[in-house]
Amino acid sequence: MQIRGLSTLLCRTSRRLSSRNYASLAFASVHPNEISGQHPADVKNLVGGKWSGSSKFDTLVDPLNGQNFIKVPNTSQSEVQPFIASLQSCPKSGLHNPLKNLERYLLYGDVSAKVANALRHPKLADYFARLIQRVSPKSYAQAEGEVMVTQKFFENFSGDQVRFLARSFTVPGNHLGQQSIGLRWPYGPVTIITPFNFPLEIPALQLMGALYMGNKPLLKVDSKVSIVMEQMLRLLHDCGMPLEDVDFLNSDGPVMNHVLVEAEPKMTLFTGSSRVAEKLAGDLKGRIKLEDAGFDWKILGPDVQQVDYVSWVCDQDAYACSGQKCSAQSILFMHENWTKAGVVDKLKTLAKRRKLEDLTVGPVLTVTTKRILDHIESLLKIPGSKIAFGGKPLSNHTIPEIYGAVEPTAVYVPLKEILKAKNFDLVTTEIFGPFQVITEYKTAELHLVLEACEKMHAHLTAAVVSNDVHFLQEVLGNTVNGTTYAGIRARTTGAPQNHWFGPCGDPRGAGIGTPEAIKLVWSAHREIIQDVGPVGSGWKTPPCT
Ligand SMILES: NC(=O)c1ccc[n+]([C@@H]2O[C@H](COP(=O)([O-])OP(=O)(O)OC[C@H]3O[C@@H](n4cnc5c(N)ncnc54)[C@H](O)[C@@H]3O)[C@@H](O)[C@H]2O)c1
Numbered sequence: 001m002q003i004r005g006l007s008t009l010l011c012r013t014s015r016r017l018s019s020r021n022y023a024s025l026a027f028a029s030v031h032p033n034e035i036s037g038q039h040p041a042d043v044k045n046l047v048g049g050k051w052s053g054s055s056k057f058d059t060l061v062d063p064l065n066g067q068n069f070i071k072v073p074n075t076s077q078s079e080v081q082p083f084i085a086s087l088q089s090c091p092k093s094g095l096h097n098p099l100k101n102l103e104r105y106l107l108y109g110d111v112s113a114k115v116a117n118a119l120r121h122p123k124l125a126d127y128f129a130r131l132i133q134r135v136s137p138k139s140y141a142q143a144e145g146e147v148m149v150t151q152k153f154f155e156n157f158s159g160d161q162v163r164f165l166a167r168s169f170t171v172p173g174n175h176l177g178q179q180s181i182g183l184r185w186p187y188g189p190v191t192i193i194t195p196f197n198f199p200l201e202i203p204a205l206q207l208m209g210a211l212y213m214g215n216k217p218l219l220k221v222d223s224k225v226s227i228v229m230e231q232m233l234r235l236l237h238d239c240g241m242p243l244e245d246v247d248f249l250n251s252d253g254p255v256m257n258h259v260l261v262e263a264e265p266k267m268t269l270f271t272g273s274s275r276v277a278e279k280l281a282g283d284l285k286g287r288i289k290l291e292d293a294g295f296d297w298k299i300l301g302p303d304v305q306q307v308d309y310v311s312w313v314c315d316q317d318a319y320a321c322s323g324q325k326c327s328a329q330s331i332l333f334m335h336e337n338w339t340k341a342g343v344v345d346k347l348k349t350l351a352k353r354r355k356l357e358d359l360t361v362g363p364v365l366t367v368t369t370k371r372i373l374d375h376i377e378s379l380l381k382i383p384g385s386k387i388a389f390g391g392k393p394l395s396n397h398t399i400p401e402i403y404g405a406v407e408p409t410a411v412y413v414p415l416k417e418i419l420k421a422k423n424f425d426l427v428t429t430e431i432f433g434p435f436q437v438i439t440e441y442k443t444a445e446l447h448l449v450l451e452a453c454e455k456m457h458a459h460l461t462a463a464v465v466s467n468d469v470h471f472l473q474e475v476l477g478n479t480v481n482g483t484t485y486a487g488i489r490a491r492t493t494g495a496p497q498n499h500w501f502g503p504c505g506d507p508r509g510a511g512i513g514t515p516e517a518i519k520l521v522w523s524a525h526r527e528i529i530q531d532v533g534p535v536g537s538g539w540k541t542p543p544c545t
Pocket of ligand 1: 193194195196197198220221222223251252253254256257271272273274276277279280290291292293294325326327366430432460502503
């Protein structure tokens with residue numbers, strides 16, 4: 001009965017939505033091109049199915065001109081009780097699981113299909129790309145790419161694909177009537193915390209993974225960019241997601257920390273800096289999975305080929321989105337054959353093409369100009385270090401001082417100096433901006449490169465640029481990064497929906513995007529051993545053992 005009722009509802013909703021024209025953007029409460037100092041936008045919280053404000057608001061400044069342009073709730077500790085209560089209202093067995101409310105697997109397959117179709121509409125894709133650009137300035141191609149990955153993800157989990165995520169298995173038991181059934185079980189109340197740099201892709205993909213597996217999530221996106229996810233939630237509601245399924249909180253970090261400690265969610269997914277990740281791992285007593293900082297390396301192997309192509313990939317990896325991708329190339333180990341082939345000059349030429357007008361370089365949202373320049377100065381004190389290119393603040397701009405504005409920069413540091421204990425932490429500090437360290441090695445020094453990779457703490461993405469199979473074997477066999485590209489076309493960035501993205505080498509490491517990532521992060525294994533008999537007619541009580 002329940003399922004028939006639901007399918008009638010889905011059919012009706014499908015008919016209604018197929019005639020809906022997303023060119024009208026009826027679901028949206030803001031328009032990216034209209035947000036300005038004169039017409040600031042308002043972001044809302046969502047709890048228990050109702051949109052609401054808070055007693056205090058933060059006013060965000062436009063990263064490109066410093067105008068006050070968005071008001072975001074700065075929810076205080078005294079206002080978070082409804083969020084805690086809403087989380088605690090969800091049982092540990094979740095909103096659905098393989099033995100409860102099965103129709104919700106179908107509901108989410110249907111919601112995903114509708115969102116995927118909606119995002120195919122050029123006007124809607126443009127809407128989200130422009131909204132991303134307003135709060136996290138990056139080139140249109142990069143912002144559009146984020147929307148496309150999100151659209152494909154929704155397509156991937158349309159129809160029956162949500163219930164396939166919860167596929168179980170059985171193993172025959174010891175006697176008739178006995179079998180063990182392995183199930184993917186939700187955690188129930190869960191929280192998701194995401195950073196500023198991918199305002200749509202990271203929260204949308206993790207949120208949907210949590211929902212697909214039967215959890216009830218409270219979502220907290222960095223307030224600087226939460227307007228994008230607020231609008232995405234409105235689109236999800238428009239496409240049939242029940243209003244009460246997701247709560248959405250805008251607050252500072254400490255208030256969210258308080259919610260976590262009070263509400264005790266059964267699982268938290270944190271994407272952001274390692275500093276906050278480690279604090280939360282302690283506060284939550286390990287009930288957390290992490291996608292934290294990336295100090296991502298690329299090794300150019302001894303076989304030089306396709307120099308222009310490889311140089312272009314290096315430029316994109318280090319400087320697209322102004323280096324504000326967790327997968328951005330942080331250090332480049334160049335075999336001497338590549339330096340002889342002029343790769344550094346090519347990188348310099350490519351980096352010079354980047355300009356503020358088209359946002360191929362732009363504001364750095366979490367590192368100030370001073371901090372970046374101070375870091376460069378500290379590196380230059382290391383013997384043999386030098387600026388390869390860049391190293392100056394951007395000129396002729398109106399980026400406010402709270403943000404960073406520097407040219408795409410590379411600092412050369414000799415390999416042997418990098419490895420010295422007094423320099424290593426400094427050289428491998430993640431600067432979340434258009435900045436990388438470059439260095440050179442000879443064939444006989446590959447072990448030093450591998451030693452550097454071994455000593456690093458974050459193992460997110462990496463690239464081994466070579467088609468020399470034995471070289472690849474040696475490097476891949478002795479390293480751990482969770483998303484490692486290998487081959488002459490290898491890159492460090494590019495986290496599409498079609499492959500796993502996440503760190504390795506840490507039992508708390510999470511993933512994003514693929515069925516494996518969703519199952520690992522958002523469900524636990526439960527085994528039900530059915531033993532229904534019959535008991536043999538000749539059974540007698542045996543001696544005790
Ligand atoms: N591994 C990945 O997939 C991935 C993806 C994107 C970014 N990152 C990393 O994120 C970092 C950049 O983002 P950031 O500087 O905004 O990170 P951040 O750690 O400062 O903030 C991330 C989120 O955590 C919240 N937060 C801060 N303190 C908190 C607390 N005590 N309790 C609960 N929530 C808290 C913030 O409000 C924000 O929403 C970089 O280190 C980058 O490498 C990693």
